[in-house]
Amino acid sequence: MNKLFIKNMVCNRCIMVVQNEMDKLNLSVKHIQLGEVVFENELSEEQKKAIDKALSPLGFELIDDKKSQIIEKIKNTIIRLVHHQNNELKNNLSEVLSSELHHDYNYLSNLFSEIEGTTIEKYFITQKIERVKELLVYNELSLSEIAFQLNYSSVAYLSNQFKKVTGLTPSHFKQIKEDKRKPLDQL
Template identity: 55%
Template sequence: MKLYIRNMVCNRCKYVVKTELEKLGEEVLDIDLGEVELKGEPDASQLELISKVLAGFGFALINDKASRTIEAIKTTIIEAVKDPELLEQKKLSDILTTKLNRDYSSLSKLFSEVEGITLEQFFILQKIERAKEMLVYDEMSLTEISYELGYSSVAHLSSQFRKVTGLTPSHFRKLRVKPRKSLDDLI
């Protein structure tokens, strides 16, 4: 049986979900961001317990198709932001249509209706959060960060960064502000 889980955004999340499911006696066959394949099929009371345990860690089971699609879109965008080579080879629309096997306009419409922002706005928010992280680590120049995130120039990154945060990347780096918002707080 496949479970769909909201808010799984990193390898730590996968580890926590797998560990907690195994503590509940479930055998995990495969785990990916937002998805877990179990060997058996939990009954209603087991699913309720799984839901309760995962909620304690900020995760939620997703039951309806639209929510699963939205979560898959978010996961795909987050993965794309972390993989600069992928964005260098393909446009976001191509990545989403390939991964989710649906046309971009229907994905975009669904996302906007449910989340209240466009896919592009969500994509920009994710890139800016990644830029904040890179700025705080202070291991890369602004030029390297803009290239890594697929911006055409430092000026383009700076412009979007300022629109989202109200600060320039350089000023943000100097402030050493807490870099990341919870993904739940982005929308």
């Protein structure tokens, strides 16, 4: 096999870290994306063990079984959509997942719920709220702009969902974060 699936890759920095480890092991990589590394050549068992040994202390884990690979692909697709493709959430999530993972959405949904103990929709909402928190802390966009970017139908809907998940309104969350930040002269 010249493809490995890796758990806990969630951002571009993870991709850089994994690439760096592959370089240290002198392995030719064709392509790296969230949760997946494609190699130029077939890997030996020794190479797989070396990769596991190098990645494990960094919080990554090789995934062998098919169901776990599918779960990780679902998570990585959602993370990519929410955190890395601004305002490209126009398509129906079930259609995107079915298309990218080549499985019926009902199968994906049931598998995800069985293994993760939550629904794909709840995971998706949690990721969206995490992104809203990030954008609120950056303080570069208004709540209307954030709602538009994350494809919410209205600011009110975003605010209601935010409060349901966090227990706080977006403005209260933002105020708490601002109060915790110390000015440079007080550090």
